[in-house]
Amino acid sequence: MSALEVVVRALVTLVGFLVLPLIVGQTEHKVMAHMQGRLGPMYAGGFHGWAQLVADGVKFVQKEDVTPAAADRWVFRLAPAVALIPYLVAICVIPLGPHVVGAQVDAGALFVVAVAGVGILGTLMAGWASANKYSLLGAMRSAAQLLSYELPIVLSVASVALAAGTLSLGGIVGQWSPWWLLWQLPGAVCFLTAALAELQRPPFDMPVADSEIVFGAYTEYTGLRFAFFLLAEYAGIVVMSLFFTVLFLGGWRGPFADQLGVVWTLLKGLLVAVVIIWFRVAWPRMREDQLQRLAWVWLVPIALFQVALTGVGVVVRR
Amino acid sequence: MSDEVPDTAPDTATSPAPGPAVPTPPRAVGRHEGHQHAPARQGGLLPGLIKGLATTARTLVTPSHTTEYPDAKPALPPRSRGVIALTEENCTSCMLCARECPDWCIYIDSHKETIPATTEGGRDRQRNVLDRFAIDFSLCMYCGICIEVCPFDALHWSPEFEYAETDIRDLLHEKDRLGEWMQTVPPPPALDPGSAAPAEIAAADKPKRVVPERTAARTAARPAARPGPAVGAAAADGDGPDA
Numbered sequence: 271m272s273a274l275e276v277v278v279r280a281l282v283t284l285v286g287f288l289v290l291p292l293i294v295g296q297t298e299h300k301v302m303a304h305m306q307g308r309l310g311p312m313y314a315g316g317f318h319g320w321a322q323l324v325a326d327g328v329k330f331v332q333k334e335d336v337t338p339a340a341a342d343r344w345v346f347r348l349a350p351a352v353a354l355i356p357y358l359v360a361i362c363v364i365p366l367g368p369h370v371v372g373a374q375v376d377a378g379a380l381f382v383v384a385v386a387g388v389g390i391l392g393t394l395m396a397g398w399a400s401a402n403k404y405s406l407l408g409a410m411r412s413a414a415q416l417l418s419y420e421l422p423i424v425l426s427v428a429s430v431a432l433a434a435g436t437l438s439l440g441g442i443v444g445q446w447s448p449w450w451l452l453w454q455l456p457g458a459v460c461f462l463t464a465a466l467a468e469l470q471r472p473p474f475d476m477p478v479a480d481s482e483i484v485f486g487a488y489t490e491y492t493g494l495r496f497a498f499f500l501l502a503e504y505a506g507i508v509v510m511s512l513f514f515t516v517l518f519l520g521g522w523r524g525p526f527a528d529q530l531g532v533v534w535t536l537l538k539g540l541l542v543a544v545v546i547i548w549f550r551v552a553w554p555r556m557r558e559d560q561l562q563r564l565a566w567v568w569l570v571p572i573a574l575f576q577v578a579l580t581g582v583g584v585v586v587r588r
Numbered sequence: 589m590s591d592e593v594p595d596t597a598p599d600t601a602t603s604p605a606p607g608p609a610v611p612t613p614p615r616a617v618g619r620h621e622g623h624q625h626a627p628a629r630q631g632g633l634l635p636g637l638i639k640g641l642a643t644t645a646r647t648l649v650t651p652s653h654t655t656e657y658p659d660a661k662p663a664l665p666p667r668s669r670g671v672i673a674l675t676e677e678n679c680t681s682c683m684l685c686a687r688e689c690p691d692w693c694i695y696i697d698s699h700k701e702t703i704p705a706t707t708e709g710g711r712d713r714q715r716n717v718l719d720r721f722a723i724d725f726s727l728c729m730y731c732g733i734c735i736e737v738c739p740f741d742a743l744h745w746s747p748e749f750e751y752a753e754t755d756i757r758d759l760l761h762e763k764d765r766l767g768e769w770m771q772t773v774p775p776p777p778a779l780d781p782g783s784a785a786p787a788e789i790a791a792a793d794k795p796k797r798v799v800p801e802r803t804a805a806r807t808a809a810r811p812a813a814r815p816g817p818a819v820g821a822a823a824a825d826g827d828g829p830d831a
Contacts, residue, residue: 305644309654552640 291504353392397487408486425573673769685734
């Protein structure tokens with residue numbers, strides 16, 4: 271790999287990382303609005319408010335960057351980056367097509383799971399450093415949520431890896447066949463639920479429950495740093511949607527996969543993202559104890575069952 | 589959510605089965621709450637979630653209710669309370685509106701003007717001249733009491749509502765501005781079919797009272813001798829034949 275190729279790959283990945291969350295965010299604006307009988311943004315940019323998030327970004331840049339006097343300055347300022355960058359790293363290794371990937375990693379599935387888990391560290395840092403009781407509560411909730419929901423994610427990823435016989439994301443897509451949709455269905459449901467929880471998206475948005483703890487760990491943030499947290503949330507949706515697509519929906523597999531592989535991956539990923547948005551609109555927030563209960567009483571056993579099912583399937587197939 | 593599962597799951601499993609078989613006990617229980625809650629709980633956990641998804645999906649594909657206001661003007665009902673308009677000519681500076689206003693947001697200044705007598709030896713008349721009539725819409729609470737108490741129909745509701753200002757002091761509308769709003773006042777809504785005629789029209793439509801010849805002559809003959817009783821007697825006299 272030449273230096274030029276590295277630069278080009280890095281740039282393309284960065285652009286994708288900056289554009290895809292905006293697309294998801296705009297989709298959320300419009301889909302949520304129409305699901306609630308509204309129109310959503312209509313003016314920014316002229317055509318159906320397509321530039322609303324750009325305008326929001328400009329607004330965030332103009333705002334004052336406040337660091338509370340009692341805050342742990344460096345940790346406070348570093349937290350948004352810690353929340354955002356893991357998703358950038360994760361998006362590097364998720365393949366959009368057989369050869370369209372930021373960086374080829376052999377154990378891609380493991381890498382993405384590991385890196386995505388780091389993102390929550392940013393929330394913890396933010397909550398701890400803000401010197402604010404709501405921030406701290408939000409961070410504690412985030413931590414509890416991460417602990418509970420990391421396990422179902424890892425188990426369902428393990429199930430797919432077991433079924434494919436490889437941890438490489440490209441290899442998983444290569445091994446994928448349509449009947450996996452049924453075979454891996456419990457794992458897929460587990461993964462999607464746990465991914466929602468890990469992203470702190472409704473109905474698992476207890477860490478930012480505005481009616482209880484203002485905005486959780488992000489309460490004290492303003493301006494660009496706050497925007498980075500928001501971007502991290504949507505980048506997280508992108509990463510989880512694409513990861514789900516690659517693991518459970520066959521990535522670039524589809525008609526004319528040779529030419530349209532990337533389109534298929536992006537399309538499936540967008541579909542998953544829309545489903546994530548849909549859940550947010552349709553369902554109310556869960557209580558903290560319900561959230562823990564769902565993870566340990568339902569998701570972990572289902573994920574374990576899925577692993578067992580996959581094991582049986584693999585043995586029977588051979 | 590999840591901790592309801594053990595509760596609802598047996599419910600859903602058992603309730604449909606004994607329901608039709610033993611109708612009376614559930615009905616007795618359900619009189620108060622059971623029946624009310626039964627439809628919600630019948631489905632258990634999953635159908636409720638799916639119902640939520642279905643509702644939002646259905647809303648997604650139905651046209652939204654939004655009226656894009658600055659581009660599309662709202663269709664306001666005829667009696668919208670937008671702004672208060674003033675017909676200056678009707679105002680007698682009687683101050684009723686200013687005194688009834690709960691917010692004290694109407695300011696009236698007037699002075700008396702003497703009108704010289706029109707006939708020789710007559711009395712000079714005085715009338716009020718309105719100098720200032722202002723409504724402070726930053727205080728007004730749009731109760732409409734001023735419009736209701738005005739005895740001379742000088743104040744009217746106009747549906748116009750786009751008079752926001754960047755400076756709160758500009759919300760004090762003086763009488764020329766209040767007069768301009770008159771052009772936006774809609775004609776009064778038509779009466780409901782079969783309703784009684786308005787008082788003015790009823791009075792105009794009433795057949796003119798015919799004063800009998802004899803009474804009229806007698807009244808004329810006795811000009812100012814006993815005005816009170818004479819008129820009374822005349823009226824009493826006249827009533828007989830009329831009736």
